[in-house]
Amino acid sequence: MRYLGQKLAFYAVACWAALTLNFLIPRLMPGNPVDLMLSKLATRGPVTPTTRAAIEAMLGTESNVSLWRQYLTYLQQLGSGELGTSIAYFPTPVSTVIGQTLPWTVGLIGLAAVMSFVIGVLLGRAAGWRRGSWVDNLIPFTTMLQSVPYFWLALLLLFLLGSTWPVFPLSGGYDVYSVSPGFSLAFFQSVLYHGALPALTIVLSSIGGWMLGMRNMMVSTLSEDYILTAEAKGLTPRRIRSRYAARNAVLPSISGFAISLGFVVAGSIVTEAVFSYPGIGSALLLAVGNNDYALMQGVFLIITLAVLGANLLVDLLYGVIDPRTRARS
């Protein structure tokens, strides 16, 4: 219980620090949203001195409020779940923008991360179990794919599979021409089809790490004395592989996986930019381009909470998965 309390207190402090940074960093960027909107207007039509006042009134940004007051208002609004109004998507509230985009990201990147983890760990287990086999020889290939810069791999695949041989669509979350969003089979098929290529690139570029890690842990676990004991007891090889070797070997990968789940939201920016996917990464990119503090804060908040939450989950789950940590605490 004391262990749990300590953990929770630590996470509360970490959360506060993250929220404060979250408030400060966007404000240290050059420029401000009012000037930005004015300049964009100026390319389309006339702008006069009164325009500035009108836009300030419209956005509700008073440039002369002290940073401290802004900080207090920010904390207050967070407390009540109010995230403010987006400027890039004016006048949509930030919470609506996040609500519209987050499911796409969690769906695509989350599923891709799970797929990559499961396939990587299974392949790694096979490679460690049977060293020198063809599965083992896959490892240099997958690590090479991982070392290729992700955006380059994604662009290459998009060019080859989207443009040269149009197997997959070029962009978007679903086929806007023929289906409308809703609980219909056609819509889900369209979503799956549009998500396939981005998911493929994510799996290809991240599978190597899981595979290599699992294989090496498997190899060192197999040389443990208890494996020899198990063999001596006459247990079936299958039981030894899954219950004795793989269960112990997978522990470091599980904690790594939980942390990587936390980065699902943050890691989506490049994927979504390349595939024009309508997720939260695209929203963040747009927010940065428009000095949209409110939206940036909202997205960072989601990222912060996701990372902290995932870490907390690992801390708590580890005690369950690994009996040794439980015994010590």
Added chain:
Amino acid sequence: MLFTVQNKPGVRRLLGVTAVAAATSLLFAACSGNTAGGGGTKADAKASITVGGGTITKNFNPFSTTALQPTLGALYEPLYWYNFAKKQDPTPVLASGFSWNDAGTELTIKTRPGVKWNDGQPFTAKDVAFTFNLIAKTPALNPSGLAATAKATADDTAVLTFKSKSLMQEPAVLANQAIVPEHIWKDVKDPVTDPNENPVGTGPFKLGAFSTQSYTLLKNDSYWEAGKPAIKEVRYIPLEAADAASAALVAGKVDWISAYLPGIDQIINSKKDLAYVNTPVMTTVLVTCSNPARGCTGPQTDPAVRKAIYYGMNREQLIKLAGGGVASDASPTLLLPGRDDSWITDPNLQKIPPAADAAMANKLLDEAGWTKGADGIRAKGNQRLSLTVQTVTGWSDYISINDTLKQQLAAIGIELKPSQVSWNEWNAAQTNGKFQLSLDSVGLGASTNPYFTYNGRLATENTADVGKSASAGNFARFSDPKVDAALKTAAGTSDEATQKTQYAEIQKVFADQMPYIPVYVNSMLTEFNTSRAAGWPTKDNLYAVPASWKAWDLGVVLKTITPVG
């Protein structure tokens, strides 16, 4: 040795995983056939076209600066429409006539009879009066600073009363304000932030289905102009990046888009049905922080240096290397050659000669006391003639301008240091005057009257000291009493001859001071797919500015084009 016998189940399982993966990809592949094919045929049958636009967020509020593209033009209409693509008299839209009183304080507008809102209610002068009163009493809706009270004196007559002589407000009132229905907007609680989800306008189209990834406009059957529009459905999709735009264009997924695509001729020639039109209307200029009295520092505060840069540019080379061959010659008056010729009095100022005049540039610098040093760069006292020019990372054409200029100006002893910064930083530096030279373009004014080009860029009231934001547009910090007086006189009259003599005065000062150094008139490319619709604007028939983002003009284009087949 232990493991040799035990391996088989493992391999079998692995095969199982691969089989599932293969089955899944087959399923994806199966979906592909259905959706792609279905889309194309369906679209053709409905006389439907697709337009590429920006990010979609539900906002059809005609007062909002972030409303979706078709709000102004396709859904809502102004009283008059001005064509920026060529010199042309204003076209009446919701009005049938207007007149000023002699003092220039009262504008009487006659409205068009027989117009209906798309909910069936009739449009009257009361709606016009309501719209302008709403703006006057809500500062946040009033970016152009209109201060008029309006009254409908009859069903077809509205009178706008201004506090002072306001002839120059004419374009803002007549051509840049969407008229909204009183019966809807009188109940809108907050007209500033209301997203206006069910737009009721007089335009040729009305809103169809909406999602954040695509929305459609449907033909307004009760549109006032007989026989228009011919297109039944217009779909908007978000397409912002140039590579996505060119891919969608080649794949036939989009019919109308405005984007600068490098290698445009190659893209257009790759498919039979593609076409493009180039409408250069925005002049690319080197903005200089020109006024030491307002806090500018650096060699560019010397007019001789600015003029030397002007003469030292080889624009022929710039158009070829940076402008992709599709940019065109600028005028030293910042006006548009061709369209604005009648506003340029001095024939020497019509067009900039394309070749550099190094002799003239050297002479100017010699006379101003800048002497060549050992390294070939000029200096005056201990100040080297070295200038930093900023542009935005990723604006590849502007980056090439800077790189080309660097070499061209080195020949006359000026060192140019190009720098690339983020959009935010570039914009902040320019509005706050923290720059020496900055590449930018002169945007569109409220009308083609040169007043709107000169007032924003040159008037003292539109600038601020360095360190303060000059967001109204005079980034050069330029200030000249002669120019201010000429602008004031021009604003007080509607007589074009008087205005022309005032503008000639401004053009003379401008050519002498050169606070903005014109480079070339930048291309504005708009690409079309002609397989689903015909009648798009062409080079010889610019009945509207063809850009898909241009407010008002987009409505004119959409109601003019006709379906093919």
